[in-house]
Amino acid sequence: MNTAIVNKIIRFSSVDGPGNRTVVFLQGCNFNCRYCHNPETIGACKNCGTCVSYCKTGALTMVEGKVLYNPERCVNCDSCFHHCPHGSSPKTRSMTPEEVFAEVKKNIPFIRGITVSGGECTLWRDFLVELLRLARQTNLSTMLDSNGTYDFIEDPELLDVVDGVMLDVKAFDGVEHTKITGKQNDLVLKNLRELAKRDKLFEVRTVAVPELFDVAQTVKQTSKILQELGKAGQVRYKLIRFRPIGVREQYQNYQAPDDTFMEQLQTVARGHGITDIVII
Amino acid sequence: MRDISMERVNATREDMLNTIKDRTLTHEQKVATLAKQADSLLEVLDLPEGLDERLNLDPADKIICDLNEGHAPMRPRYIIPDYEKFMKNGSKFLQLDPPTDIWEAVNSLLIFYKNVPSVTNYPVYIGNLDQLFEPFIKDEEEAKKAIRLFLTHVDRTILDSFCHANIGPKATKAGKIILEVEAELQNAVPNLTIKYDQDLTSDEFALLAIDTALKTAKPSFANHKMFKEELTDNYVIASCYNGLKLGGGSYTLVRVLLGNLAKKATSIEHFKKEVLPETLEIMAAYMDERIRFMVEESGFFESNFLAKEGFISKENFTAMFGMVGMAECVNTLLEKEGIEGRYGHSEVADDLGVSIMDIMDEFNRNHVSPYCYGADGHFLLHAQVGIDLDVNSSPGCRIPIGEEPEELIDHLAHCAKFHKYFPSGIGDIFPIDTTVHKNMEYLLDIIKGSFENKVRYISVYEKDSDVIRVTGYLVKKSEMEKLKNGENVLQDTTALGLGSARNSHILERKVR
Numbered sequence: 001m002n003t004a005i006v007n008k009i010i011r012f013s014s015v016d017g018p019g020n021r022t023v024v025f026l027q028g029c030n031f032n033c034r035y036c037h038n039p040e041t042i043g044a045c046k047n048c049g050t051c052v053s054y055c056k057t058g059a060l061t062m063v064e065g066k067v068l069y070n071p072e073r074c075v076n077c078d079s080c081f082h083h084c085p086h087g088s089s090p091k092t093r094s095m096t097p098e099e100v101f102a103e104v105k106k107n108i109p110f111i112r113g114i115t116v117s118g119g120e121c122t123l124w125r126d127f128l129v130e131l132l133r134l135a136r137q138t139n140l141s142t143m144l145d146s147n148g149t150y151d152f153i154e155d156p157e158l159l160d161v162v163d164g165v166m167l168d169v170k171a172f173d174g175v176e177h178t179k180i181t182g183k184q185n186d187l188v189l190k191n192l193r194e195l196a197k198r199d200k201l202f203e204v205r206t207v208a209v210p211e212l213f214d215v216a217q218t219v220k221q222t223s224k225i226l227q228e229l230g231k232a233g234q235v236r237y238k239l240i241r242f243r244p245i246g247v248r249e250q251y252q253n254y255q256a257p258d259d260t261f262m263e264q265l266q267t268v269a270r271g272h273g274i275t276d277i278v279i280i
Numbered sequence: 281m282r283d284i285s286m287e288r289v290n291a292t293r294e295d296m297l298n299t300i301k302d303r304t305l306t307h308e309q310k311v312a313t314l315a316k317q318a319d320s321l322l323e324v325l326d327l328p329e330g331l332d333e334r335l336n337l338d339p340a341d342k343i344i345c346d347l348n349e350g351h352a353p354m355r356p357r358y359i360i361p362d363y364e365k366f367m368k369n370g371s372k373f374l375q376l377d378p379p380t381d382i383w384e385a386v387n388s389l390l391i392f393y394k395n396v397p398s399v400t401n402y403p404v405y406i407g408n409l410d411q412l413f414e415p416f417i418k419d420e421e422e423a424k425k426a427i428r429l430f431l432t433h434v435d436r437t438i439l440d441s442f443c444h445a446n447i448g449p450k451a452t453k454a455g456k457i458i459l460e461v462e463a464e465l466q467n468a469v470p471n472l473t474i475k476y477d478q479d480l481t482s483d484e485f486a487l488l489a490i491d492t493a494l495k496t497a498k499p500s501f502a503n504h505k506m507f508k509e510e511l512t513d514n515y516v517i518a519s520c521y522n523g524l525k526l527g528g529g530s531y532t533l534v535r536v537l538l539g540n541l542a543k544k545a546t547s548i549e550h551f552k553k554e555v556l557p558e559t560l561e562i563m564a565a566y567m568d569e570r571i572r573f574m575v576e577e578s579g580f581f582e583s584n585f586l587a588k589e590g591f592i593s594k595e596n597f598t599a600m601f602g603m604v605g606m607a608e609c610v611n612t613l614l615e616k617e618g619i620e621g622r623y624g625h626s627e628v629a630d631d632l633g634v635s636i637m638d639i640m641d642e643f644n645r646n647h648v649s650p651y652c653y654g655a656d657g658h659f660l661l662h663a664q665v666g667i668d669l670d671v672n673s674s675p676g677c678r679i680p681i682g683e684e685p686e687e688l689i690d691h692l693a694h695c696a697k698f699h700k701y702f703p704s705g706i707g708d709i710f711p712i713d714t715t716v717h718k719n720m721e722y723l724l725d726i727i728k729g730s731f732e733n734k735v736r737y738i739s740v741y742e743k744d745s746d747v748i749r750v751t752g753y754l755v756k757k758s759e760m761e762k763l764k765n766g767e768n769v770l771q772d773t774t775a776l777g778l779g780s781a782r783n784s785h786i787l788e789r790k791v792r
Contacts, residue, residue: 011689014722020729110689110729112721278718 003094004124007041011107015280017143017166017202019112022104024131027092029119031147031181033170035209035254037246040081040089041119051080051090060090069093097130104135113141113163122150125158132161143202147181148188152195164202165195166238171206172221176213192222196231203236208257208265215257219265223272232273239265239279282323292317304763308439309772312401319350325573328565330558335566340671343541344563346534346570347602347667349399353532353574355584357399358600360516361591362527363407366392373585382416382423386430393438396586400772402440405518405529406470410447410455417453427454428461435467441753441773442519448475449504451485459499463492466747468754468771473517473737477504478728486727490720490740494712497741497749503699503731510703514596520665520752521737522705525654528596530704531571534563535664538636539608539673548613548632552639560643567599567659568649575651598655600704601644602664605673606633607680624679624694633677637701655703663698663706665751668779675751675784676706684790692730699736707737709749711791714742743791750777750786 005027010016013023029042036042047067052060059073060080067090074091081089104114114135121128121144132142141163148167152159169192170185171177177185195201204222208215219239226232241262244252262279269277299305299313334343349357367385370377374392379385389407396403417423434443447455455474462472474481474489481504489499500521507515507523514526524530536559545551574580581587581594607623610633614621621629640661648657663676674680677698685691688710695708717723727738739749746756755777763769763778780786 011687012722012726014717014719019719019721020723020725107689108729109732110692110726112725280718 001096002126002130003096004100004127005044005092006095006100007089007092007119009100009103012110013115016115016117016145017113017164018141020110021113021115021143022107022111023115023117024100024104024121026116026118026121026124026127027088028123029147030123030149031120031170031183033181033207034212034251035180035207035242035247037243039087039246039248040084041087043084043087045084045088045090045092046086048085051084054079054083097127097134100131101134104140105138108138108140111140113143115143115145115166117145120147120149122146122158125150125155129158129161132158136161146191148185148191149183150191151187152191152200153198159198159200162200165191165200166203166205167191167195167201168205168207169218169222171213172218173214176218180209180212189225192225193229196226196229196235199231199234201231201235203238205238205240207240207242208262209242209254210257210261211254215261216265216268219268220272223269223274226274227272233275235274236276236278237269237274239269239277241280284321284323289321292321304766304768306439306768306770312772316348316350319352322350322352324352324577325569327569328562330562331566334559334562339669341540343537343544343559344534344566345537345667346532346566347399347664349532349534349570352578353570354578355397355580356529356531356574356597357533358404358518358522358524358530359396359398359586359592360405360518360524360526360529360596361392361396361403361586363389363392363412363591365527365591367412369589371585371589371591373589379416382413382418382426385413385416386426390430390433390437393434397584398442400440400442402438402443404442404444404522405516405524406434406438406443406445408446408448408475408516409458410452413454413458414452417457420453420457423454424457424461427457428465431458431461431465431467431470435465435469436770438469439771441468441471441755441771443469444471444473444518444520446473446475446517447489447499448485449477449480451482455485456488459488459492462498463495466496466756468747468756468759468773471520471752471754472498472500473502473521474499475504475507475517476501476727476731477508478731480504483721483724486724487720490723490727493740494714494720494742495745497739497745497747497754500707500737500739500749501727501731503734503736505731506700506734506736507703517705517737520705521707522600522662523660523703525596525598527590527592528594528598528654529592530660531574531597531599531651532567533600533602533662533664534567534570535602535604535662536560536563537605537670537673538603539605539612542609542612542616545613545616548617551613552636556636556639557643560640564601564643564647564649564659567601571599571649571651594651594653596654598652598704599649599659600662601640601659602662603640603677604664604666604670604675606636606663606677606698607674607683608672609633609636622683624683624685624691630694630697634697637677637698641701660704661702662704663702665753666780666784668776668783670783676702678708681785681789688726688792692726692733692735695730695735696733700734702736705737705752707739707752708735709739709741709751709789711743711748711789712740713791717792748787750780751784753777
């Protein structure tokens with residue numbers, strides 16, 4: 001059956017693409033970014049039961065070898081996924097595109113579209129195609145949040161139902177990228193170019209962690225590519241300040257960059273013709 | 281006129297002397313208060329039986345409230361002059377010819393405003409300003425200067441933020457200038473509403489309005505399609521958020537305090553069948569009598585230049601049948617029946633609220649008030665925003681502050697259930713955290729969706745803004761601070777805001 005593991009659905013979001021959107025977070029990621037602020041979306045639940053012992057309200061129980069979640073009793077203290085040895089969450093559930101879309105539909109007419117995020121949403125390719133198709137049929141616009149490790153250009157069927165991708169460029173330099181994420185970035189940069197050329201790139205995002213990599217260089221090179229393609233005036237660049245909230249303990253000690261640093265990044269992007277810049 | 285006791289006369293004289301000696305009231309505030317105190321000595325209305333024991337009670341028990349309109353109504357509570365007509369014809373009484381440029385337009389309107397009475401003695405409606413100014417916008421820089429001076433003058437001389445201006449629904453040069461200047465001035469007066477219709481209002485204009493609202497708590501958004509359908513194209517938004525007809529207004533506004541009324545009932549059935557209908561009858565009779573005196577005896581419509589020159593006409597008047605405290609009413613009734621559920625959080629509670637509204641709506645449709653020509657002989661329902669003295673009573677049909685639903689969409693769905701009943705006004709307010717939401721289109725989508733779902737009126741403000749919306753009117757937090765420290769403040773609504781901050785927790789609304 002065509003399903004995906006859904007981490008959560010946010011009914012109204014102002015930060016995941018144009019206008020007001022419902023955001024679906026799918027479970028599982030092929031990156032392991034040090035500064036990941038929702039590490040509970042990275043792994044799959046192994047039903048090990050560790051979380052059950054940390055649940056103070058009895059929202060989690062172990063039934064026939066499986067962790068059972070009762071949202072009625074949950075107080076969202078988050079200790080379940082903070083203690084998960086597998087970077088997962090017991091609150092995830094397996095859903096079909098139709099089931100997810102039934103949830104999305106409840107938010108019409110307040111939303112203009114849907115954004116699928118993660119984890120890395122493209123790991124659920126078949127589910128994605130079907131969900132976005134359903135959204136399109138209801139005149140909702142479709143956005144994807146992606147780390148760029150999926151070869152979009154080779155999948156016209158998926159690309160056809162996507163209005164725009166919000167692409168993470170974690171670092172431009174390959175060595176730095178590997179240091180942050182554990183993976184190479186060749187495909188990410190290919191997607192940056194190819195999606196922009198096809199007007200399927202809505203936004204690029206870089207999380208600024210000055211101690212971890214040369215942020216200005218990444219912003220510069222990324223902006224330059226957009227400029228060379230003549231797309232600098234239409235793609236948004238979102239510059240995200242590192243914040244320790246939600247980040248795993250061992251990586252929490254990075255400094256959050258100050259306003260001056262973020263403004264310098266903005267100046268760099270502007271210098272390459274980027275006009276729509278958002279700092280958060 | 282009926283006699284009153286010497287005891288009451290002396291008590292009032294004592295109050296008047298206290299007013300004169302008060303150190304925090306400005307001169308104008310003293311004069312207005314003294315007039316009200318003098319008026320309170322008059323007994324000219326033929327009051328319906330059962331009114332006294334509902335009206336003359338402490339705030340915690342009061343059931344019917346006439347909102348300080350006085351004992352001998354000498355003018356309609358809310359007057360909505362046809363300013364377009366004034367701009368076209370000028371005024372004989374004011375000895376003004378029609379204006380020919382932006383400076384004359386500004387000057388004429390400012391003169392006119394000083395001659396528009398109301399319950400507050402200040403005009404509660406000052407025009408669809410963009411349409412009034414648009415023909416005079418030649419040089420945009422000059423127009424901007426004129427409008428900036430105009431709006432500053434309004435803020436410093438109309439000393440009460442129930443004064444309301446409108447813009448829209450279509451984008452105009454003047455409308456854009458008004459929004460830009462308001463964002464810059466950050467004044468509490470005038471209150472401002474944009475008539476919004478996604479088929480008529482451009483996104484660009486609406487986004488500018490949202491941007492301004494997040495800087496200075498105005499404009500609010502009115503559902504143009506809804507108002508137009510009920511009141512025709514000739515409607516305006518006045519005072520807090522009151523939908524009324526241009527060239528007319530509302531004779532009076534009396535309200536029922538449903539929360540206090542529910543305490544008198546033994547069961548839901550008792551409330552619906554006896555307690556509520558009895559009170560509605562008495563309230564309507566009281567309103568009819570107030571209107572009768574005003575129209576037949578006060579001589580207002582025969583003597584005032586607004587009526588004589590056709591800027592207003594009885595043809596466009598109605599009266600507002602007000603209510604507050606739906607939340608407390610529903611919760612009290614459920615408690616009495618031992619039914620679980622709270623207003624805004626359970627279907628059974630909200631359904632009870634809706635069924636109470638149906639009773640009020642039906643009563644109103646069946647009650648004929650002869651001089652309410654502007655609404656086919658009927659009153660219009662109004663969700664009143666409360667006053668600073670109210671105890672344990674939420675505005676209109678609002679969910680109490682502190683109990684707002686976690687999800688904004690659930691809050692808006694609740695609004696949609698109730699807004700349809702109130703052509704003469706209801707609205708909900710949402711403080712916004714703009715460090716989270718840097719996305720104006722997000723708010724525009726929510727407004728569009730809300731209006732599609734028949735939400736009538738929405739206000740937003742940035743949670744840290746100095747100008748904030750108290751209940752239906754605006755105050756500056758910095759002015760409330762001054763008043764708290766015993767200093768004089770220019771606008772009388774600052775005191776009301778301070779009272780509401782103390783009694784109604786208006787600074788603690790759920791931030792979205």
